[in-house]
Amino acid sequence: MTSPAPDASTVRVAPKARLQWDEVRQRHVLLYPEGLVALNETGADILALCDGTRTVAGIVTSLQQRYGVEGVQQDVTGFLEALAAKGLILFEGG
Amino acid sequence: MTPQPLWLLAELTYRCPLQCPYCSNPLEFAGARFRNELGTEDWCRVFREAKALGVLQLGLSGGEPLLRADLERLVAAAHEVGLYTSLITSAYRLTKDRLAALRRSGLDHVQISIQAADEELSNYIAGTASYGDKLAAYRWTKELGFPLTVNVVLHRKNLHQVRDLIGLAESLGAERIELANTQFYGWAFHNRDALMPTRAQLEEGWRVVQEERGRLGTRLEIVWVLPDYHEQFPKPCMGGWARSYMTVTPAGEVWPCHAAGRITTLKFANVREHSLEWIWHHSDAFTKFRGDAWMPEPCRSCPRKTVDFGGCRCQAFLIAGDAGVTDPVCSLSPHRHLVDDAVAEVERTAAAEAGEWVYRAAPNSRALAAKG
Numbered sequence: 521m522t523s524p525a526p527d528a529s530t531v532r533v534a535p536k537a538r539l540q541w542d543e544v545r546q547r548h549v550l551l552y553p554e555g556l557v558a559l560n561e562t563g564a565d566i567l568a569l570c571d572g573t574r575t576v577a578g579i580v581t582s583l584q585q586r587y588g589v590e591g592v593q594q595d596v597t598g599f600l601e602a603l604a605a606k607g608l609i610l611f612e613g614g
Numbered sequence: 615m616t617p618q619p620l621w622l623l624a625e626l627t628y629r630c631p632l633q634c635p636y637c638s639n640p641l642e643f644a645g646a647r648f649r650n651e652l653g654t655e656d657w658c659r660v661f662r663e664a665k666a667l668g669v670l671q672l673g674l675s676g677g678e679p680l681l682r683a684d685l686e687r688l689v690a691a692a693h694e695v696g697l698y699t700s701l702i703t704s705a706y707r708l709t710k711d712r713l714a715a716l717r718r719s720g721l722d723h724v725q726i727s728i729q730a731a732d733e734e735l736s737n738y739i740a741g742t743a744s745y746g747d748k749l750a751a752y753r754w755t756k757e758l759g760f761p762l763t764v765n766v767v768l769h770r771k772n773l774h775q776v777r778d779l780i781g782l783a784e785s786l787g788a789e790r791i792e793l794a795n796t797q798f799y800g801w802a803f804h805n806r807d808a809l810m811p812t813r814a815q816l817e818e819g820w821r822v823v824q825e826e827r828g829r830l831g832t833r834l835e836i837v838w839v840l841p842d843y844h845e846q847f848p849k850p851c852m853g854g855w856a857r858s859y860m861t862v863t864p865a866g867e868v869w870p871c872h873a874a875g876r877i878t879t880l881k882f883a884n885v886r887e888h889s890l891e892w893i894w895h896h897s898d899a900f901t902k903f904r905g906d907a908w909m910p911e912p913c914r915s916c917p918r919k920t921v922d923f924g925g926c927r928c929q930a931f932l933i934a935g936d937a938g939v940t941d942p943v944c945s946l947s948p949h950r951h952l953v954d955d956a957v958a959e960v961e962r963t964a965a966a967e968a969g970e971w972v973y974r975a976a977p978n979s980r981a982l983a984a985k986g
Contacts, residue, residue, distance in 0.1 A: 551671065
């Protein structure tokens with residue numbers, strides 16, 4: 521079950537989860553009760569933008585500017601919805 | 615290449631005010647082997663070494679970890695090195711002040727057990743009047759902003775309460791409920807005939823879980839730990855021997871899982887004498903069953919060996935008397951009849967509601983140890 525990502529809401533990492541650098545494996549991880557998600561560089565960049573001030577659209581714009589690419593909307597939305605389904609990020613307001 | 619561990623379970627003490635007859639702690643927990651508990655500095659060093667080795671998740675357990683007066687300091691030390699910390703507790707005599715102090719020390723997550731959905735049964739199973747303390751602690755855990763896991767070990771005397779237990783976790787605002795069917799190690803193995811549910815009970819419990827998952831969606835995660843005696847294939851125990859997990863016992867022995875200390879044919883190293891890194895890479899207990907070179911048939915040529923890793927070494931030792939054979943739970947194991955016999959015996963006797971258990975208490979531990 522996935523929660524749709526509403527355009528107007530801001531996104532933040534859930535209080536139970538923590539984004540962290542794993543020095544031993546040289547990658548970011550999202551830690552939560554009894555589990556973790558290993559992140560690639562893009563995933564870590566997206567989550568770093570989930571600070572409660574940006575909307576999904578805002579995150580997409582930031583990433584497109586940073587990487588100089590277009591059309592990442594679907595990938596970002598899919599990634600965030602999968603994490604939201606596990607309660608690891610929250611959509612607020614909107 | 616040797617894998618790197620992700621999980622460390624710190625069993626801070628085997629002292630516990632509860633006496634649950636399914637406890638995974640060793641039968642001889644009250645004996646000399648476990649009494650000389652590690653000090654604060656030893657544990658802080660273990661946490662630093664664990665993090666350097668790759669560990670990210672730390673469980674602070676026991677026995678009852680709240681009995682350690684230095685728990686706040688241990689949490690702070692673990693938090694400082696970047697471990698995600700979970701307190702695994704009965705919550706007996708826990709106060710809101712202490713929980714708040716643990717929050718300030720950096721504790722990330724609280725898991726509180728409950729033995730049944732109602733007070734009378736919960737206290738009976740725990741062997742200690744503890745239900746009221748647990749309900750209060752659940753509320754404080756949420757008030758203080760912790761993620762909360764409700765943990766219940768399921769067995770013949772409480773499996774009929776699955777729906778009520780899920781309802782309780784829902785009403786508490788918990789994130790997760792772990793419905794852990796009893797795994798038969800430690801005290802649970804000793805009390806197996808009194809604890810093992812009937813197949814009909816398990817089927818009904820599983821049906822309710824599926825129904826409740828549909829109703830609750832993402833609001834409450836319902837974890838159902840499989841009752842492996844009733845399965846066709848073994849569980850991928852600990853994700854494979856010495857692949858991602860280690861347990862440090864109260865007196866400093868390091869085990870590949872929290873039941874492994876029972877295997878008398880393994881030699882366990884101690885953090886008082888070796889670094890965690892050496893123990894992970896070189897100790898007898900960790901290297902013996904790592905990978906698949908140790909596997910006999912039917913595992914060796916089985917396509918499932920990368921799925922279940924031959925199952926559980928402790929179960930092979932307890933049931934077949936040899937930690938190096940296929941988990942007897944596997945339908946392909948030459949020892950499967952021993953599991954079938956145990957299941958059949960329960961089906962025969964459960965109707966008469968036979969089966970008395972022995973509480974996990976220090977006097978009982980000493981009596982059992984004396985018997986050998």
